[in-house]
Amino acid sequence: MITRKEAIKRLESVSLPDIVLEDHRRELRASLLAEYGRRRLPARTMLLSQIWSSTRNWKTIAVTSAVWVVIAVVITLLVIIPASLPSSTAMAIDAVMADSQVRAFMVGDEMESITVMPTEGGVLEVMVEGRGGAIIIASVNVRNGTVTITEITYIAMLGSIFEPEERITGDAADKVIAVASTDREFRQLLDKGAVVDKVVAIQTIVSRRHTDTGETTEERERWAMVTMALDGKQWYFLVDPLGSRVINRSTIPIP
Amino acid sequence: MLSLEAEKNLVERAKTSPEAFGELFDLYYRPIFGYALRRTADLETARDVTSVVFFQALRQIRKYEWRGISISHWLYRIANREIVDSHKRRSRMGFPRGESESEESNRGLRDEIALAASEMKRNEEFLDLHACLVRLPLRYQETITLRYFEDKDIREVAVILGKPEGTVKSLLHRGIEKLRKMMEL
Numbered sequence: 001m002i003t004r005k006e007a008i009k010r011l012e013s014v015s016l017p018d019i020v021l022e023d024h025r026r027e028l029r030a031s032l033l034a035e036y037g038r039r040r041l042p043a044r045t046m047l048l049s050q051i052w053s054s055t056r057n058w059k060t061i062a063v064t065s066a067v068w069v070v071i072a073v074v075i076t077l078l079v080i081i082p083a084s085l086p087s088s089t090a091m092a093i094d095a096v097m098a099d100s101q102v103r104a105f106m107v108g109d110e111m112e113s114i115t116v117m118p119t120e121g122g123v124l125e126v127m128v129e130g131r132g133g134a135i136i137i138a139s140v141n142v143r144n145g146t147v148t149i150t151e152i153t154y155i156a157m158l159g160s161i162f163e164p165e166e167r168i169t170g171d172a173a174d175k176v177i178a179v180a181s182t183d184r185e186f187r188q189l190l191d192k193g194a195v196v197d198k199v200v201a202i203q204t205i206v207s208r209r210h211t212d213t214g215e216t217t218e219e220r221e222r223w224a225m226v227t228m229a230l231d232g233k234q235w236y237f238l239v240d241p242l243g244s245r246v247i248n249r250s251t252i253p254i255p
Numbered sequence: 256m257l258s259l260e261a262e263k264n265l266v267e268r269a270k271t272s273p274e275a276f277g278e279l280f281d282l283y284y285r286p287i288f289g290y291a292l293r294r295t296a297d298l299e300t301a302r303d304v305t306s307v308v309f310f311q312a313l314r315q316i317r318k319y320e321w322r323g324i325s326i327s328h329w330l331y332r333i334a335n336r337e338i339v340d341s342h343k344r345r346s347r348m349g350f351p352r353g354e355s356e357s358e359e360s361n362r363g364l365r366d367e368i369a370l371a372a373s374e375m376k377r378n379e380e381f382l383d384l385h386a387c388l389v390r391l392p393l394r395y396q397e398t399i400t401l402r403y404f405e406d407k408d409i410r411e412v413a414v415i416l417g418k419p420e421g422t423v424k425s426l427l428h429r430g431i432e433k434l435r436k437m438m439e440l
Contacts, residue, residue, distance in 0.1 A: 007435040010384060011403040016293060017378040023367045024302050025284050032280060032309055036273040113421035117394065127425045135428065182409040184420065208432075244402070244409055245424060 003219050004206070008242045089116045092124040092140040099147040102128065105136055112248075125150075133238065133247040149211050155238070155247065158203040158220075166201040168224055173199040176224040180239050183246035186228075194230035202238070225249075257282065263321050270317050280309055283327055286405075287334050293404045294338050294396065296385045298368050298375060304337045311337075324414060331405075331415045335397055342393060387437035395430030402427055 093114055096102055106128065115127040122143050128136045133155035139148045168176060176199050180186045202225045209216045221240065228235045238247040257265065265282075268275035287308050291301035311333050319329065376382075388396055401412045402423075409427075413420045 002435050002438045004431060004435055007431055007438060008403075010438070011399065011431075011434075014381050014384050015378065016289075016381055016404055017296075017375055018289070019292060019298070019371050019374055020285055020288065021298070021302055021364075021367050021371060023364055024305075025288075027364070028284070028306055028309060029277060029280055032313055033273045033277055035310070035313060036276055113419075113425065115422045115425040117426075127429065129421070129425060135425075137429070178408075182420065244427065 005219065005221055005242055012242075088124060088142040091142055091145065092116055092126050095140050095145045095147050096126045096128060096138050099138070099149075101149055102136055102138065102147070105134065105149075105152060106130055133245075133249070152209045152211065154207045156205045156207065157225075157238070158205060165198075168199040168201055176226060176239050176241055179241055179244050180226050180237050180246050182244065183237065183248070185248050186226075186237055186246060189228055189230060189235060192230060194228045194235070197227040197229045197234070199224055199226050204238070259323070259325065262325060266316075266319065266321060266326050270319070276313065276316065279312075279326070283330050284309070286327060287330050290331060290400070290405055291334055291338060293381075293385075294400050295341075296375070296382060296389075298371050300338075300341055302364075302368070304334055304341060307337045308334045328411065328414045331401070332417065335415065338397075339393055387434055390437055391430060391433050394426055395433060398423060398426040399430045399434065 093116060096114075112129045114129070117125045117127070122141060124140045124142055126138050126140055128138070130136075133153075135151070135153040136149060137151040139150055140146070141148075177196060181190070202223050204221050204223045206219045206221055207216065208218075221242075224239045224241060226237045226239055228237070236249045238249050239245070265275055265278055269279050284305065288301055288305045291304040291308075292298065295301055295304070308330055312330060319326070388399060391399075397416060398412060401407045401415060402409070407415065409420050409423050413423045416423065418426075
């Protein structure tokens, strides 16, 4: 059984091929520079040049006009009409957000983001991410609006405020803050003048339930918690330094 | 590496000066070829993708608007699109790309590819990992490769792929989960 952490470590530590095709590089460079010299912008537009020229070629004008009409019809059919109809993506989001099971799983958590990815056979995969770290993945059949939850992930923190903290300092803390800085809210707080109060190590359990197969996996992972302070208020961000995930836990009580 | 200000000047000059375009090429040939190679693990495809990237860059450089970030993001984006297209072309053909007559005649480049191919075979660990990675849908392949092999942060990956940062994070999360399962097989 390979854990998520091991998979990420393998991605980070694999030795990558570092090959350069020197002959190709030289030839491509020479071709590009030769092409640079040859490049000329097309100097005329066929239809306008024909209309305004003294020797008008009506056959060319008719053909070019017909082409433009066809293009206009195609744009209308492919872009303008579909844009006025509700998209399958919007339908999928509505279906997932209205689903009673999804709403039940998200109780106590705010929605952070929703991502829709096409799969096959008229099915869209919708990923709902909560601010507290819950992730729900559901398949939506856009033909009949059926929502099937395929995976639910929760992140639970271990330990309590009564246990001694394991402070993270130096380069390790800088790395955690760099990952945290990829989060929009974290950056906004920094811009407003918030300061990082402390960075501590925290044990988490990432519990993943695959509802389609009935399989549940639990992984203990060492994350970090960054505490920020501004005007007497505090914010808590859970950071997975390996997976680059940042979760704002400010609205959820700290154990 | 150039500072952003120096790169901005170089890009502006490259719009009218072939020498400046040559400098840009020298700066980014290696990263773009490397990315294409790490995405495809195929030297010929990586070579073709790199050629297309720089020819497209040449065609569009005059319209390029500086947005305060390195032009390499734009080149990566073109490379990504070309890799997806080459993948679709191969899928439609249903068999590996054959050698064209002009390639056949170009003995020097063929020899170079053959030499590099034997070097490539030595990267066994990477090739094993890549074999798992290519079994994922393309959207996961591109996100994972940019994040872990190209060492781009979430913001950079989002710029290159033209997706919101939240989507990139979700794709990474899901992609790694899928990759983990592939590794177990």
